[in-house]
Amino acid sequence: MRCIGCGVHIQTEDETKLGYAPPSALEKEEIICQRCFRLKHYNEIQDVSLTDDDFLKILHEIGQSEALVVKLVDIFDFNGSWLPGLHRFVGNNPILLVGNKVDLLPKSVKYPKLIQWMKQSAKELGLKPIDVCLISAAKGIGMQRVMEAIEQYRDGKNVYVVGCTNVGKSTFINRMIREVTGEGNVITTSYFPGTTLDMIEIPLDDGAAIYDTPGIINHQQMAHFVDKKDLKTITPKREIHPKVYQLNEQQTLFFGGLARLDYVKGGRRSFVCYFANDLLIHRTKREHADELYEKQLGELLQPPKKSDADTFPPLVAHSFTIKEAKTDIVFSGLGWVTCNEPGAQVIAYVPKGVNVLLRKSLI
Ligand code: GDP
Structure with missing residues (x-):
């Protein structure tokens, strides 16, 4: 049983632990954990974090299987959201590099030039992506292209979407679900980094699936030094x-x-x-x-x-x-x-x- 918000396993025993939902919540058709419930209805954040060790475990798991890795970065915080060392963990799996939040850049910016810049920067950081896409998950820019690229490069295999917290991973997955199934907002998104937990599985037609992995917290983000209002x-x-x-x-x-x-x-x-x-x-x-x-x-x-x-x-x-x-x-x-x-x-x-x-x- 998983939360429709963040994908965490639901438990009803310990209120202080991850995935808690009051027993009454289990009677509902769509179960949501208390943490997502609060976030959704009161815009209130509960402090939880995924340890770096847990994250490495997930990456290791990806490295063990044959899959396409979609690596999401925030184009506004490119280096800060980079996830160093990913290539060491994902084995020989191809990586599709996706730059999100392109809507923030001045309109005068030319996409081919930016993609070239991303390729060059990726190379300098030790990563050779199979391709590079630019999107705005929030505005729906570039979604068609990135979905075609995923379809092409996954070649019937599973897809893992990875990225550090706050790159817009939930927004991206939500947008994909909406484009595919027409459903609305089913995954938690928020201002605060660190709100997507555990893996969420989106089944694909051919039996494979897209997995949304939890984001690792990027400790160098300015976001950790300001309160919620200032973050806005x-x-x-x-x-x-x-x-x-x-x-x-x-x-x-x-x-x-x-x-x-x-x-x-x-x-x-x-x-x-x-x-x-x-x-x-x-x-x-x-x-x-x-x-x-x-x-x-x-x-x-x-x-x-x-x-x-x-x-x-x-x-x-x-x-x-x-x-x-x-x-x-x-x-x-x-x-x-x-x-x-x-x-x-x-x-x-x-x-x-x-x-x-x-x-x-x-x-
Ligand atoms: P996650 O932690 O990676 O799952 O990130 P979320 O999906 O929760 O998004 C983090 C923040 O980035 C939220 O405030 C989103 O509104 C914002 N965001 C996500 N996608 C975009 C985008 O394409 N453009 C802009 N400007 N903001 C975005």
Whole structure:
């Protein structure tokens, strides 16, 4: 007996454990666990997590069988949602790489170029996908193409959909179910990472099935440092409008109070910022930046909001010299800043535990 929301095995004994449903829930035709029930009706999250060990077990299981692996990444948080080392676990099984949330990128972005970028980045990260697709599971963009690709590459075999939490895996599976069967929202989706548990099986006509695997929590996501309301501010919902800043040396940009970029050296130049439209970017002189942060965290510099400012982890500095033209400075899970010309010296600040990296420009 499984929950129609998250796929977990239903149990009625222990309220504190996964898959609990009150005995009365078993009389219903569609059984939903208490956790999904709360999420659905009260938008309330219960804290559970899949351990990294459990996740490895699942990957190992995939490696033991012949299957197509569909690896979903969030194109807005490409590196952060990557799932390193997947190729080591899935054996010789082909991997179809699918970039989700393409609706967030500016309309001017050309898909073939982006697909090329994904192939190149995948190669650098040690993965050779059999093909690359771009979709928006939420908007239904590219679904036909990805479903055809799955059909083609699975060659009669089972399909495992893998991805870290919050890449939109449930939305993707829901969308597939809807396209195939015409049914609505049957799997839990939410703002909060880590809400899809256990495997959900979607039977296919030929006896094979698509399996939705639980997402592994990506501990480097900015999402873990902000509360639910703030997460709405930093999670882009619509097409991102890049903001261009002409900076002089020794100027600083604050991204709310969550991250900071110091422009140290390299002459006057422009920085193109790709963040959720609602996230406030504040420019100041570098010499005032520390003081401003101390005084204004939770006020002018939000999120985090005032009540969370005291417990918010201190920002840690990472220094970079931009060596190549068209480089992105990526703040994992928050957004990125594109530097078009080489030669800039910058310092990027993020909460301890959040990743910052340089990459070849996505756009
Ligand atoms: P899961 O944890 O991987 O199962 O992710 P969910 O399906 O719960 O989605 C996580 C978040 O991403 C939710 O807030 C979704 O609304 C959002 N999301 C999913 N797909 C898309 C998409 O194509 N575009 C955008 N902009 N957001 C999406």
